[in-house]
Amino acid sequence: MKLKQLEGLLGGLQQFPQPKEELEQYPTGPHIASRMLFTAENSFEDVSNKVVADFGCGCGTLGVAAALLGAEHVLSIDIDPESLEIASVNAEELELDIDFIRSNVLELGWRGPIVDTVIMNPPFGTRKKGADMDFLSVALKVASQAVYSLHKTSTRDHVKRTALRSFNASSAEVICELRFDVPKMYKFHKKKEVDIAVDLWRFVPASHQRST
Amino acid sequence: MRLLTHNMLSSNIKGVVNGFPLRIEVEKVVEKTVEMNGEFLKKMFEKVDWKALIDASRAMGYTELPEEADSSMLDSDEFLNRFHHALLEIHLEEGALVCPETGRRFPVNKGIPNMLLHEDEV
Numbered sequence: 001m002k003l004k005q006l007e008g009l010l011g012g013l014q015q016f017p018q019p020k021e022e023l024e025q026y027p028t029g030p031h032i033a034s035r036m037l038f039t040a041e042n043s044f045e046d047v048s049n050k051v052v053a054d055f056g057c058g059c060g061t062l063g064v065a066a067a068l069l070g071a072e073h074v075l076s077i078d079i080d081p082e083s084l085e086i087a088s089v090n091a092e093e094l095e096l097d098i099d100f101i102r103s104n105v106l107e108l109g110w111r112g113p114i115v116d117t118v119i120m121n122p123p124f125g126t127r128k129k130g131a132d133m134d135f136l137s138v139a140l141k142v143a144s145q146a147v148y149s150l151h152k153t154s155t156r157d158h159v160k161r162t163a164l165r166s167f168n169a170s171s172a173e174v175i176c177e178l179r180f181d182v183p184k185m186y187k188f189h190k191k192k193e194v195d196i197a198v199d200l201w202r203f204v205p206a207s208h209q210r211s212t
Numbered sequence: 213m214r215l216l217t218h219n220m221l222s223s224n225i226k227g228v229v230n231g232f233p234l235r236i237e238v239e240k241v242v243e244k245t246v247e248m249n250g251e252f253l254k255k256m257f258e259k260v261d262w263k264a265l266i267d268a269s270r271a272m273g274y275t276e277l278p279e280e281a282d283s284s285m286l287d288s289d290e291f292l293n294r295f296h297h298a299l300l301e302i303h304l305e306e307g308a309l310v311c312p313e314t315g316r317r318f319p320v321n322k323g324i325p326n327m328l329l330h331e332d333e334v
Contacts, residue, residue: 072300101325103327109222112220
């Protein structure tokens with residue numbers, strides 16, 4: 001599938017009608033989501049024929065993108081039932097078979113190294129400090145092959161240091177810098193549209209054979 | 213929820229030592245056909261817990277998986293078809309996953325298990 005085609009399909013997905021501020025529900029736009037998964041597949045072969053988990057899936061965009069690019073099994077997790085409802089409708093409309101779980105990503109119990117790749121657009125931690133790094137810590141335990149994640153560019157040094165030193169990642173590389181358009185959705189947003197710089201990261205977990 | 217997902221979930225309630233495998237309570241099962249991918253199945257065979265998969269598939273009403281399996285069986289198309297069906301095509305649509313140690317039920321509605329823990333379970 002071509003990048004443009006993927007972006008087009010993701011652009012048709014339903015998004016949060018009433019975003020929840022405390023969960024930092026910002027939609028992952030089709031531009032960013034398509035580039036994340038397209039790179040994961042075409043530069044690193046981390047998607048097709050793999051088991052892929054989407055942490056904090058929201059309306060399901062990243063998991064849908066993974067399924068469109070040929071992931072064999074996609075498992076999308078979110079704490080919010082309304083998001084999961086929309087995400088499952090999004091999957092159904094594209095005739096994709098995606099498994100959903102309602103859970104706090106940080107509290108789910110896992111057996112064995114079955115998940116190959118974790119993809120996520122974590123809460124950036126503006127409302128709950130360190131939330132994105134908590135997600136990353138779990139992702140690096142669950143994935144056996146790679147983790148793709150978005151973090152604010154302003155935290156780049158911190159993300160790299162923490163991933164390598166505290167979470168034992170064997171590598172942590174910024175693939176590209178993107179602009180994240182966050183339309184004015186919440187009361188605390190002063191400007192009409194907030195444009196933040198985010199990094200698309202690829203992390204490789206410590207061991208490919210580890211069980212959790 | 214596919215049985216592949218069941219095979220990688222465990223109960224994470226505070227104090228539980230072995231939360232795997234979750235017992236399955238079935239109210240409704242649905243089947244969805246997907247294309248078979250032999251290479252994927254061979255890779256998964258090394259990773260799944262076979263006993264948990266057999267018990268789960270039986271709970272779902274599918275009894276065609278052999279009690280014991282070893283990697284030589286992966287050469288048989290018949291075996292691959294059964295493994296494929298059990299792992300990826302049978303879905304728990306309504307029912308529950310039950311913690312093997314505490315008996316706590318995690319309900320499954322519209323195919324989505326609710327694994328949220330209560331405050332005192334974290």
